[in-house]
Amino acid sequence: MGDDQRALARLDQVIHDQSGVVSRRQVLDCGLDSAYVRQRLRRRAWCALLHTWPSALSHRSAWMLLTGRGSTAGPIHVAVDARRNLRRVDGIVVQYRSDYDDAAVATVAPPRVRLEQTVIDLAADATTAVEVIAVLSDAVGSRRTTAMRLLAALDARCRTQNGRFIRDILDDVHAATCSVLEHEYLTAVERAHGLPAPLRQAPTGVGRPGFRDLDYPEWGVVVELDGRLGHADAVSLTVLQLAPSRVTT
Known part of the structure; x- marks a missing residue:
């Protein structure tokens, strides 16, 4: 029996033991690769x-x-x-x-x-504010779409659960808040304490090329709120609950 056959045999056993359900991690642990996962999906x-x-x-x-x-x-x-x-x-x-x-x-x-409608669907289905922020900031921060395109998709609907909140977040995302933590800084620190607006996502030539979360060039201050992990991880913040939703278009 070859390696692929042994991997499939292990996977078949896991699927059998779990009543036909298996996670991506378990598939990889059996010795199969991401291409196999995508094919099955x-x-x-x-x-x-x-x-x-x-x-x-x-x-x-x-x-x-x-x-x-x-x-x-x-x-x-x-x-x-x-x-x-x-x-x-x-x-x-x-x-x-x-x-x-x-x-x-x-x-x-x-x-x-379509991508923009999918993102609005996911944001409307979110049950917490932090999930809404994570969905919208991730879609824009990954450069798959823009806040303006998402606003246009939102405007095309008759109504959307949590639509006003989604619009407010997209306005902030348009101002270059590209993660949950950056949005929290904008609302709970910058606006709450009347701080001046920084340059957001400013390019830097110091060290590895990239972007600074917040740059205050007049004072020589750079604020880094989160790395790549922080942009994808929304569970560390606890904020208000939103009602469960059903998208209506």
Whole structure:
């Protein structure tokens, strides 16, 4: 038996022991690689899409397809036209959209909801303010989109759960707050204490090329709030709870 066969045998045993569910880390621990994970995820996605066709990947399923980031556990999320009524199936979460024709990109494989609409969906579904900030700042900070494009996507909807809060955060993200901690600094330190506005995400030629979180050149002060980990980790801050949401477009 070759190495690949042994790895697949180990994976089959894990899947059997866990009632058909396995994490990405467990797949890698069995000796398989990220390409195998992506292949299996795409197969799952296609199964869900074909079962609900015509449809498009949405929410965190679309986000994973676009970025390769997020949890591989849980159901596949798909979007369909709001005029349809599908029978519920285990492992598939159906989102009914009145703007399906505009939101879905049918010319890619597998079909998916557009990036900006996906980000707004995830922000609207967030149950805490810190999750909203993390979703929006991550999408813009990774340079996959811009705050202005997300605001345009938000404006295109009739209404969105937590829409006013999302708009306020996007205004701050447009001002170059690129992480949860940077947004917390803006609201709880800079604004609360009447500090002057710094240069945000200012390029630096000192040491390794990159960007400073906050630069006060008039006073010769640079503030670094977080590194790459901090931009992706939102769980360390505790802020107000938001009501659970259902996106309505």
